[in-house]
Amino acid sequence: MPGDITAEAQTAALELAVALAAIIFLVVLAMAIRLGGDPRIRSEDEARRLAETSLAGFHPVEVGLDRAGIGALLRDGQGRIMLIRRHGVHFVARLLDGHAGSRLNQNFLIVASGERRFGSITLDLGAKAQVWVSHLRRLGA
Amino acid sequence: MTGVLGPAGWAIPVFVALIVTEMLWAKGNSPTAYEPRDTFTSLMLGLGSLIAGALAAGTIYAAATWLYGFRIATIGWAWWAWLAAFVLDDFNYYWAHRTGHRVRWFWASHVNHHSSQHYNLSTALRQTWTGFVALSFVFRIWPVLLGFDPAMLIAVGGINLVYQFWIHTEAIKRLPRPVEAIFNTPSHHRVHHATNPAYLDRNYAGALIVWDRLFGTFQPERDDVRPNYGIVRQLGSFNLLWAAFHEWWAMAADFLRAPWRHKLSYLVREPGWSHDGSRQTTAMIRSHWREPDEPPQAS
Numbered sequence: 001m002p003g004d005i006t007a008e009a010q011t012a013a014l015e016l017a018v019a020l021a022a023i024i025f026l027v028v029l030a031m032a033i034r035l036g037g038d039p040r041i042r043s044e045d046e047a048r049r050l051a052e053t054s055l056a057g058f059h060p061v062e063v064g065l066d067r068a069g070i071g072a073l074l075r076d077g078q079g080r081i082m083l084i085r086r087h088g089v090h091f092v093a094r095l096l097d098g099h100a101g102s103r104l105n106q107n108f109l110i111v112a113s114g115e116r117r118f119g120s121i122t123l124d125l126g127a128k129a130q131v132w133v134s135h136l137r138r139l140g141a
Numbered sequence: 142m143t144g145v146l147g148p149a150g151w152a153i154p155v156f157v158a159l160i161v162t163e164m165l166w167a168k169g170n171s172p173t174a175y176e177p178r179d180t181f182t183s184l185m186l187g188l189g190s191l192i193a194g195a196l197a198a199g200t201i202y203a204a205a206t207w208l209y210g211f212r213i214a215t216i217g218w219a220w221w222a223w224l225a226a227f228v229l230d231d232f233n234y235y236w237a238h239r240t241g242h243r244v245r246w247f248w249a250s251h252v253n254h255h256s257s258q259h260y261n262l263s264t265a266l267r268q269t270w271t272g273f274v275a276l277s278f279v280f281r282i283w284p285v286l287l288g289f290d291p292a293m294l295i296a297v298g299g300i301n302l303v304y305q306f307w308i309h310t311e312a313i314k315r316l317p318r319p320v321e322a323i324f325n326t327p328s329h330h331r332v333h334h335a336t337n338p339a340y341l342d343r344n345y346a347g348a349l350i351v352w353d354r355l356f357g358t359f360q361p362e363r364d365d366v367r368p369n370y371g372i373v374r375q376l377g378s379f380n381l382l383w384a385a386f387h388e389w390w391a392m393a394a395d396f397l398r399a400p401w402r403h404k405l406s407y408l409v410r411e412p413g414w415s416h417d418g419s420r421q422t423t424a425m426i427r428s429h430w431r432e433p434d435e436p437p438q439a440s
Contacts, residue, residue: 019191022157023184026263027177029161033168035175053369056338056421056429085377088176090258092377117378 037089040069047072051082054093058082064109064132066123073111073123073132081135083111085121094118099136104129111136152303159307160262166312167261174311178379180263185381186253187266197273198295205282205291214288226289227297227348230281234301234347237280239358242342248412249388250275256384258371260334265309270385304348305330315362325350328362335368338430341423373413373426 030036041047044063051060051074060074060082071085084093094113101112101120109129112120125132167174216222241251250271257264272278281298285291305325313327320326325346333344343360346353353359362368376384395407395415403416413422421429 016188016192019153019188022153023181023188026157026160026164026184027181030164030175030177030180033164035164035167035172036177037173039173053336054375056426087375087377088179088258088379089173090371090375092258092375094377117380117383 039086039089039091041065041072041084041091042069047074047084050084050091051093054084054091055082055095058095062135064123064125064128067126068124071111071121071123073109073125073135075135079135079138081139083113083121092118096136096139098139099133102133102136104133109133152306156262156266156306163262163310163312171311174259174261175263176259179257179259180261182379182381182384183257183259183263183267186270186384187263187268189270189381189385190266190268190272193270193273197278201273201278201282202291202295204278205285205294208282209285209291212286212288216288216290218290218293222289223293223297226284226293227300229284229289230294230297231301231347231349232352233281233284234298235345235352235356237277238345238347239356240280241277242345243411244409245388245392245412245414246408247275247277249392250277252372252388252412253384255334255372256376256387258369258375260309260311260331260368260370262306262309264334264370265306271389301347309334321350323349323351329353329359331368331370332360332362334370336371336373337366337369338427339363339366340368341373341426373421 041050044065047063047065048060050072051058058074058076058080061077062075064073066072071083074082074084076082081096082093083096084091086092094115096111097114100114101110103110107124107126107129108122109125109132110120110122123129164175216225237247238251241247250269253269254264254267257267269275282291282294284294308325308327308330310327311331315321315328316324316326321328325344325348329344329346329350332340333346335341340360343358344350344353345358350359376387378384378387392407396404399407399416406414406416411422413420413425
């Protein structure tokens with residue numbers, strides 16, 4: 001019956017609206033009571049631990065840590081380079097497979113992961129930025 | 142709420158109240174237990190899953206009813222039938238879930254439940270949109286052939302799903318030993334959501350942990366190994382659509398790129414498998430990470 005279908009559609013729309021309102025309420029509550037955080041990598045050791053946790057068998061021999069601790073580059077004995085960046089209150093890592101999209105601007109190195117949704121990050125590596133550009137170039141384009 | 146959201150709609154007010162309670166606990170104890178963007182993604186995945194489930198329910202019920210016509214007995218609605226249906230459905234859940242982690246086709250559907258790096262009650266609602274497409278339901282409907290009524294199976298499946306909500310929390314440490322011995326608990330399920338090598342691919346239970354103990358996949362939570370949550374290759378995005386479909390996308394890309402003789406393997410082998418060995422499976426990760434004093438692991 002058309003009337004029944006209309007009533008069911010209205011009920012469904014109401015249910016979805018209530019569920020959506022509940023979701024918005026919970027997210028706003030999480031923001032209001034300041035859940036979350038501003039994580040930083042506080043040391044090279046912490047960066048190493050994050051890298052080893054992210055990829056089995058990756059043992060860093062060199063660390064380039066952003067001065068603010070928002071990310072890091074790490075190189076292992078096989079010449080592989082890992083990029084670590086923040087994601088919410090956690091960190092995520094990717095092995096880089098080339099230097100395409102990476103640029104140097106004085107002490108700042110813009111590193112592109114090559115993965116659209118992972119994006120790129122600008123790292124303040126200080127004087128080490130030049131060294132890391134060289135490492136990245138060895139990966140090829 | 143029994144329209145588009147089905148019986149699960151009734152549980153929503155309880156879910157909301159418990160999430161609020163856990164958030165208030167987190168405020169005082171562990172502010173990083175929640176991240177608003179992650180919470181939004183998880184809850185929207187939950188809402189989408191309810192809609193997808195409602196759309197598929199009619200087809201699944203029709204399939205179960207059709208199969209019911211070939212039953213070998215008629216079990217009826219006695220109290221013991223409910224109990225038997227629940228235990229059998231939980232057994233089926235164990236194998237469906239285990240397959241969901243060990244076969245990439247099913248993993249593509251299940252992965253979004255694991256792709257948050259958080260472990261809280263909102264993670265519980267982070268459910269698949271593509272379970273029907275993956276045909277995961279075939280693991281659960283066969284007991285109608287024994288004579289269990291399709292409606293009873295759907296009801297106990299719903300109870301199982303609701304049971305699993307409360308175990309997605311860090312607020313509860315460990316429960317009394319008899320409970321931990323029989324039931325899936327927050328401690329057991331934290332292990333399941335962890336990416337630590339000692340914890341990978343363990344504790345597939347729904348409501349009863351006895352299946353893991355029986356089939357060699359049980360791993361107790363260790364005081365010296367704090368769980369790192371998420372997936373081996375963390376998603377790194379809060380994008381809702383990417384969270385829902387990323388593994389389907391990746392699997393399709395692998396399938397298209399692979400040599401012909403390896404194409405099927407990218408659908409049916411374990412996640413992380415690659416024909417050139419360039420990626421890591423659970424077994425490879427374990428071999429890299431095994432600690433000298435780590436106890437032997439079940440395979």
